[in-house]
Amino acid sequence: MLNDSYGRNIEYLRLSITDRCDFRCFYCLPRSHRDFETPADWMTPDEIVRLISQFATLGVKHVRLTGGEPLVRKEVGEIAQGISAIPGIEELSLSTNASRLAQFASPLRKAGVERLNISLDTLNEKKFQEITGHRLKPVLEGIEHAKQCGYSPIKINMVIMRGINDEDVAEMIEYCIEHGLTLRFIETMPVGEGGRSASEHYLPLAEIESRLRTRYSLQPATLRGSGPARYFRIDDSPLVVGFITPKSQHFCDTCNRVRVSVSGDLHLCLGQEDKLSLGKMMRSGCSDQELREAIHAAIARKPFRHQFNEVPTAIIRPMSALGG
Numbered sequence: 001m002l003n004d005s006y007g008r009n010i011e012y013l014r015l016s017i018t019d020r021c022d023f024r025c026f027y028c029l030p031r032s033h034r035d036f037e038t039p040a041d042w043m044t045p046d047e048i049v050r051l052i053s054q055f056a057t058l059g060v061k062h063v064r065l066t067g068g069e070p071l072v073r074k075e076v077g078e079i080a081q082g083i084s085a086i087p088g089i090e091e092l093s094l095s096t097n098a099s100r101l102a103q104f105a106s107p108l109r110k111a112g113v114e115r116l117n118i119s120l121d122t123l124n125e126k127k128f129q130e131i132t133g134h135r136l137k138p139v140l141e142g143i144e145h146a147k148q149c150g151y152s153p154i155k156i157n158m159v160i161m162r163g164i165n166d167e168d169v170a171e172m173i174e175y176c177i178e179h180g181l182t183l184r185f186i187e188t189m190p191v192g193e194g195g196r197s198a199s200e201h202y203l204p205l206a207e208i209e210s211r212l213r214t215r216y217s218l219q220p221a222t223l224r225g226s227g228p229a230r231y232f233r234i235d236d237s238p239l240v241v242g243f244i245t246p247k248s249q250h251f252c253d254t255c256n257r258v259r260v261s262v263s264g265d266l267h268l269c270l271g272q273e274d275k276l277s278l279g280k281m282m283r284s285g286c287s288d289q290e291l292r293e294a295i296h297a298a299i300a301r302k303p304f305r306h307q308f309n310e311v312p313t314a315i316i317r318p319m320s321a322l323g324g
């Protein structure tokens with residue numbers, strides 16, 4: 001069991017396999033951003049499998065592949081195959097912007113990826129391009145492919161921004177009901193320059209919840225997964241919606257995760273800068289035992305929570321460096 005000093009069991013690891021992305025969502029990866037990791041520093045698929053095997057030995061059960069956009073890394077299939085074969089890893093999932101899912105949905109399903117989280121902030125083509133710098137059509141086609149490949153559940157992540165897409169919630173609900181998807185609303189977070197620029201559009205999700213309650217009955221619901229969302233069933237429809245509220249109602253007291261960057265940096269908290277370079281340790285010839293001891297020591301100093309409200313300028317790195 002990998003427990004931190006607050007008794008929280010860390011069994012979920014979010015692994016960023018690239019900090020690059022084919023989108024430029026302004027609240028995550030501003031168009032001006034150039035400070036990417038050098039490919040020579042990226043962990044190789046073998047290094048990734050070696051590292052995740054140590055975490056599995058220590059009790060990590062669920063790995064989520066993130067980016068940037070994980071589907072821009074050509075070895076994504078090989079990495080997924082390697083991780084899903086590690087004893088102790090019970091679940092492998094992926095977060096994506098879906099623009100390349102038409103190509104990757106089937107091979108990743110065969111490689112052991114079970115569940116997908118898909119970023120989709122609006123169904124309005126013009127707004128979509130303003131937010132992401134990309135077209136909407138390939139994303140909707142990607143979602144269709146994923147459905148045909150039997151991924152379940154497929155969760156849609158909608159970052160709610162006042163004055164940008166908060167009026168699009170009803171249309172997104174209808175879309176998710178029609179396509180049998182789960183819908184989660186996420187608050188903006190002051191992570192990196194992009195996150196801070198989005199702060200002027202911050203909207204506490206309690207407001208969205210009360211808007212929905214004027215139109216729908218919301219019954220508490222539960223859903224499989226390691227994430228912090230609070231779920232509700234909409235009327236007696238099959239649709240379940242989730243609220244992820246890091247700023248207005250944090251969930252740090254039940255935190256169960258850590259993150260690893262593409263170069264092997266272990267980040268103890270999304271909202272703190274504490275990290276340990278396991279990638280450099282591996283490349284300097286450490287043993288697996290030394291890796292496990294270093295992971296244990298790091299988890300013991302995992303911070304209790306973020307400081308998003310208290311110190312909104314604290315986190316310099318863009319959200320894309322760790323995939324949220």
Ligand code: SF4
Pocket residue numbers: 250251252253255256257268269270271272303304305306
């Ligand atoms: S902000 Fe940090 S402590 Fe809070 S839930 Fe996220 S990773 Fe865990």
